[in-house]
Amino acid sequence: MSYFCAMTTKEKIIESAKLLFMKHGFEGVRMQMVADEAGVNKGLLHYYYKTKAAIFKEVFNRVSSGLFANLEKIFSDNILTIDQKISMATDAYFNIISQNRYVPVFIISEMNRQPKILKELGFDEKVRSIIQLAGKSFSMDKSPDLALHFFLTLISLSAFPFMVTPLLNEVTGDNKKTEHLIMERKEIVKKTLKNMLT
């Protein structure tokens, strides 16, 4: 609790909730856990946010907003070659997820448990626009499905190893080995994506 000393109380609450919701999901988190993690009283949570669901929405919004920020920049560039863009996009996405490996499981679990949240927070729009951007960037305008397939392959291959990390740890029997394996995969992703566009 309270690695969050320099923040405002509201910020401490959200950051604590973020940590907990990502690990345990909406249903797995108790308001008491959030209060303890933030180092404040349980009643105080309701002063800043009316309900548990309100805290959750703010968290989901923050997490999903940060997901594609770097990709947008790369896909908007006009100078880089296709190979460079693929390499940078893969690195960028791996980096984002490395910083918190629970992000993909969190987003995917919750979009399946409460699908309404996608439109409610405009996540579908974010994804549609990043795919369109990728389409332009790689001159795939003719077949719009190709852009979606490309994006889907990038996300699938990059996110999945992080999502099954607990399983990989058991299978390899060594967390260091797992980490090494995941980093090896980066190159496989790049190679696959390049193959896809030729």
Next chain:
Amino acid sequence: MSYFCAMTTKEKIIESAKLLFMKHGFEGVRMQMVADEAGVNKGLLHYYYKTKAAIFKEVFNRVSSGLFANLEKIFSDNILTIDQKISMATDAYFNIISQNRYVPVFIISEMNRQPKILKELGFDEKVRSIIQLAGKSFSMDKSPDLALHFFLTLISLSAFPFMVTPLLNEVTGDNKKTEHLIMERKEIVKKTLKNMLT
């Protein structure tokens, strides 16, 4: 409730629990929901299973056991060519998941929320053995990591589209279109896997 008329009560309970746990996760399911779905009284659940956790373990075991059954047969075959095996394995895995698209989200969510369950139910052993089998089948014995990467690519690319179906539905705006997209992906998976082994 009770699409499960010809079953024993115990079977009705497990099948109802399976449906609900897969959709909502362990924390998202109430014993009352299981009872209603099975068409029995809430108290009766505890006659057949001591606790909610006991029901859950039985469900997780059943779901995870059925996951790789078909793959084992294919990887054990001695006559098929590599290309045939890849094609059949991909089809088989897609088929399994098509029958219940919540399976991958369920397995992955729960392995992250309660990692102990992997060893407890021997899921890690199952995965280790299927990877070894794939290694032999594709003569990847020299570099054992290659078998793991191959398996990971198969699973990632196949399962992911089903896991993000709610998002695809919003992005395409048309559930039929999503279904079509997912079936298109089967061919991409096969092509990617073949590229990987050459």
Next chain:
DNA sequence: GTCTATACGGCGATAGAC
């Protein structure tokens, strides 16, 4: 803004009648 106390319903689990 922050805390204490409490309302009020829902939860998993058990006891016991049939």
Next chain:
DNA sequence: GTCTATCGCCGTATAGAC
């Protein structure tokens, strides 16, 4: 085997003192 009734706890949310 199945149901009813109920226990004891824990959940979110609110009211009100400081």
